[in-house]
Amino acid sequence: MSTPIIAIKGLSLAYERDGVRNTILADLDLTIARGEFLVIVGESGVGKSTVLRVLIGLAEPSAGTVRVEPRPDCRTPMALVFQDARLLPWRRVLANVAFGLEGSGLTRAQRLAKAREMLTLVGLADLGHRWPHQLSGGQRQRVAIARALAVDPDVLLMDEPFSALDSFTREGLQDELQRIQATTGKTILFVTHDIDEAVTLADRVVVLAGAPGRVAAELAVTVPRPRRRRDGALAEAARQLRAELSGRSAEL
Amino acid sequence: MTAFRSTALAALGLAAFLVFWEAMPRLGLINPAFLPPPSTIPAAFLREIELGVWGEAVWSSLSHYVVGLVAGAGAGIGLGLLSGMFSGFEAFTAWIVRLLRPIPGLAWVPFAIIWFGVQPSAAVFIIAIGVFWIVFFATQGAVRGVDRDLVEVARAFGFRSPWARLTKILLPAATPGILVGLRTALGQAWMAVVAAEIFGVPGVGARMMQASSLLSTDIVVVYMLTMAGLYGLFDTGFVALQGWLLRWRA
Numbered sequence: 001m002s003t004p005i006i007a008i009k010g011l012s013l014a015y016e017r018d019g020v021r022n023t024i025l026a027d028l029d030l031t032i033a034r035g036e037f038l039v040i041v042g043e044s045g046v047g048k049s050t051v052l053r054v055l056i057g058l059a060e061p062s063a064g065t066v067r068v069e070p071r072p073d074c075r076t077p078m079a080l081v082f083q084d085a086r087l088l089p090w091r092r093v094l095a096n097v098a099f100g101l102e103g104s105g106l107t108r109a110q111r112l113a114k115a116r117e118m119l120t121l122v123g124l125a126d127l128g129h130r131w132p133h134q135l136s137g138g139q140r141q142r143v144a145i146a147r148a149l150a151v152d153p154d155v156l157l158m159d160e161p162f163s164a165l166d167s168f169t170r171e172g173l174q175d176e177l178q179r180i181q182a183t184t185g186k187t188i189l190f191v192t193h194d195i196d197e198a199v200t201l202a203d204r205v206v207v208l209a210g211a212p213g214r215v216a217a218e219l220a221v222t223v224p225r226p227r228r229r230r231d232g233a234l235a236e237a238a239r240q241l242r243a244e245l246s247g248r249s250a251e252l
Numbered sequence: 253m254t255a256f257r258s259t260a261l262a263a264l265g266l267a268a269f270l271v272f273w274e275a276m277p278r279l280g281l282i283n284p285a286f287l288p289p290p291s292t293i294p295a296a297f298l299r300e301i302e303l304g305v306w307g308e309a310v311w312s313s314l315s316h317y318v319v320g321l322v323a324g325a326g327a328g329i330g331l332g333l334l335s336g337m338f339s340g341f342e343a344f345t346a347w348i349v350r351l352l353r354p355i356p357g358l359a360w361v362p363f364a365i366i367w368f369g370v371q372p373s374a375a376v377f378i379i380a381i382g383v384f385w386i387v388f389f390a391t392q393g394a395v396r397g398v399d400r401d402l403v404e405v406a407r408a409f410g411f412r413s414p415w416a417r418l419t420k421i422l423l424p425a426a427t428p429g430i431l432v433g434l435r436t437a438l439g440q441a442w443m444a445v446v447a448a449e450i451f452g453v454p455g456v457g458a459r460m461m462q463a464s465s466l467l468s469t470d471i472v473v474v475y476m477l478t479m480a481g482l483y484g485l486f487d488t489g490f491v492a493l494q495g496w497l498l499r500w501r502a
Binding site: 056057058076079080082084086088089090091092099100102103131132133151 | 401402404405407408409410411416420421424425427499500501502
């Protein structure tokens with residue numbers, strides 16, 4: 001394996017509220033290889049999202065180091081897709097996608113051209129003129145993905161991005177995301193609590209468990225892409241992962 | 253109820269009101285000098301226009317109104333944004349606000365006259381003060397109420413300076429709340445126009461006082477209706493602007 005694009009070492013995060021110390025993460029080690037699709041699974045409240053928040057700079061770690069090795073000309077090493085799309089309601093879809101490019105030195109025309117390209121990539125080329133409230137939940141999440149991809153990050157961080165969608169839309173977007181990764185070659189760090197989603201998407205699954213959260217298990221998913229749902233090998237990977245997870249919670 | 257039916261009922265209600273108003277002085281139930289029947293108003297209106305008084309009064313009132321509104325709303329939005337964004341600024345001004353806010357706008361009239369004389373600037377000052385507080389609190393509240401999740405989006409995309417936070421998220425997100433305050437202020441400012449002018453600054457209010465001292469009640473009514481009409485015009489225009497600015501809302 002080449003040098004990891006992200007190397008997290010000894011990451012801890014704790015905060016104090018009303019005199020009570022709350023430890024979210026303790027001594028977490030994690031590396032992500034360039035081009036890898038890494039999925040973090042774990043129960044709610046185990047600190048999965050916190051890892052992403054630290055990486056994007058929305059949370060300050062109490063201890064530990066995060067080393068990022070972006071490609072040399074990269075302006076924004078990482079971009080985050082939130083669980084709820086969080087589009088800016090006063091901007092049309094196209095302007096939402098162009099949001100992260102403002103202040104990048106591009107002209108308005110260049111920004112909008114890039115935004116149009118990204119909308120096409122997520123299959124919404126015709127909806128640039130709409131307001132966010134005129135979109136379905138799945139479309140909103142596609143726009144959020146386009147907005148993150150528009151800044152051309154080295155790593156795409158995704159925080160349970162499909163968990164609020166119905167299962168039909170969710171599976172469609174999972175396929176779409178794999179296609180996008182194949183097209184763009186992005187490194188993706190994806191957080192979910194859905195085991196089937198994890199094995200469908202991942203090259204490697206990391207199980208986060210415990211309070212405070214730490215890496216409890218790891219599983220490489222070697223099933224070739226494009227993956228078919230109900231593939232026996234995927235089902236086997238999901239079974240292993242469930243065993244890991246239930247084993248862990250039995251220990252706790 | 254259909255739209256047609258409710259419009260018809262509204263027209264009927266207004267007609268009944270006018271008939272009642274016309275009947276009271278005509279039947280001698282009220283002295284016509286105290287309450288002129290509505291049928292005499294158009295003639296009085298035309299006389300005022302021919303004399304050129306109406307246009308002059310309306311023009312000077314409008315200029316006080318617009319300048320006072322812009323000054324008061326500008327200061328209110330500016331300080332409201334600062335106070336909503338920076339808790340330090342809010343804490344620093346908290347007691348000043350507590351001290352000054354309860355003072356009614358009209359209580360500033362003596363100082364307005366001492367500082368500016370019986371001049372248009374005195375009227376502008378009174379109007380601006382009334383508008384200021386309404387817009388200040390509306391803006392402050394709207395900024396505080398902005399969805400923190402959206403502020404996070406800006407931070408996640410690297411927009412971390414207060415200026416970027418303001419222009420990219422807070423201001424657009426707070427616009428609906430600020431506009432509600434502005435609309436209230438639009439009405440409040442009319443009240444202040446009349447009040448300020450009653451003290452002699454030329455305009456609609458001053459002309460009304462003049463007419464009432466001569467018991468020309470028909471002229472007083474002309475200006476009362478003029479104000480209702482102008483306010484209606486401004487409010488309608490403002491609602492249209494508001495609708496356009498907030499066209500992104502569901």
